Amino acid sequence: MTNIFADIRTIVLAALRQVLPDLPDDVAARVEVTGTKDPAHGDMATNAAMVASKSAGRKPADIAAGLVALLQTEPMIETAASAGPGFVNLTLRPDALRAQIPLILAQREAYGESDIGGGVKVCVEYVSANPTGPMHIGHCRGAVVGDALANLMAKAGFAVTKEFYINDAGGQVEALAWAVYWRYLQAIGTGMTEEEYAAVVPGGLQYRGEYLIPVGETLAVVHGDSLAAPGKTSARSELWFATVRDTALTMMLASIREDLDLLGVRFDVFSSEQALFEKHATDAVIERLDQLGLIYQGTLEPPKGKLPDDWEPREQTLFRSTQFGDDVDRPLRKSNGTNTYFANDIAYHADKLDRGFEILIDVLGADHGGYVSRIRAATSALGGQLDVLLCQIVKVLKGGELVRMSKRAGTFITLRDLLDEVGRDAVRFTMLTRKSDAQMDFDVDQAVAQTRENPVFYVQYAHARCRSVLRAAGESMDTTPEALAQASLDSLTDPAETALIRRLASWPRMVEGAAQAREPHRIAFFLYDLAADFHMLWNRGRDDAALRFLQADHQDETSARVALVAATAMVIRSGLSVMGVTPVEEMR
């Protein structure tokens, strides 16, 4: 595990303890070593003197002076200087920074891995689309964000499980079965009209999309007319319901998994709501909460403002979520005694805790915003920790126009449409170029553009250029990582080279910060900046032939630069693999 920031922080902390032997641990924990914005401030800066000032009762400048004196003597540090309100700026010895290159080459794409996760078991739940239809663009962002977050946390040393929760119980599955049964009747050539059929469906016919036609046809092939009443009309639901529902769920889930596969998302675990239902998990968890004194029978206040038309006060089984920061207590059982979705979801989260996960993460759509505080409350009540990432709406733009998505108008964009148009890598990368809780416009034209505007292209281009140099170098030298790690790096002194090395060295710190903040989008921005550093260096070689990577007459310089290029390619690949994007070898 390589992390030069962590190494320097250890050194700074040791020095701080010499200056202040009574340093409290909580103060020590706040000591940071960060990169600098301004090269004039050196390579790194630490806030150590400032954070320790208050508890030590000494001026920051005073402590900083003590630190500077000690840090000056460190072999990795060339100069230390106090500055501003009490920063200590550090300039590393050039060879200390360059020494990161062989370390990167030795670790390859594993570079950036960290142990801050400490092997803590984390369950990241995402997508969890209802198995009632194909995946649409609304699911896409959550799928990509969740998948990248899971990868990111795994890289940071958490023991991550990727999980998909199948909502295969409840009203919408019933509605699905009725919708599929209609497609079945059509497939066997029923004489009923859609209106006649809809009239017998409890709650009305939903899910009228054509994607259910193949399910009906499959049922017709397997079961012939046997699921219908004589005359090919609708039979009593007891006769066909379970068969139709199970076939529909199986086929819908298969289709979702196919879509996920195309997106490059693979889950470790698919959890079934129905399975929990059969174990009576919800009743069990309500019992558990009851024993904690968190359940009561009561009547909720009507919601403020606009009332539902049929509002009337009714007594329900309620959970005291207000004790855990929610605004109102929430119903677990409906007035007819059946469990609410919330209750079932508590059972599911309890199930995850029972499986030994210490941190639960749910990636949800923004339309679940109002749901967050109650499910977090429930998880806290059960002694767990739940982090929620809300993914805001994605608007799709094409030709500068907003592409309207409406199920009613039948113009909803499926995930597959988007993948066909833009490609998996561009979809994944673009979805990670915004903070997940910020609204996003997905510009289809930009995602396929081959210019710097398009971060996917820009990063891929940098990687392709690296590979191009390595291919060319490979004709006259050994470009295996093992061989390059032996190169003498003393010639890497150009500011553009140093900037690139500094960026590479900050990758492990970036991974840790992004994982702790649960912000996978930071990886995309890091790679973009890294690509910019590399493109700049590349073009320096255009202006000044002496800065080109391959120097026919200077073997040492060439190997040093090729080693740098190889390390750059590895870090790009390391980052892309977190994002689930495939690096390209060449642009075409």
Place this chain on the structure above:
RNA sequence: GCGCCCUUAGCUCAGUCGGAUAGAGCAACAGCCUUCUAAGCUGUGGGUCGGUGGUUCGAUUCCACCAGGGCGCGCCA
């Protein structure tokens, strides 16, 4: 009406649990191809960080209130 999220350059967005002179891309202007990919690079201009207070050595960052945008609001999942 209540709750949650958001507001940073003309546009789209970064900004590392509070840190030094707030950064990119696009758009505008001025440059760089006998060369490992010019699908790129360099430079210039552009900001009361939505507003007003507060917390402290220090606030784009934390808190309160206000304005604007989005999402939701008992027996849907």
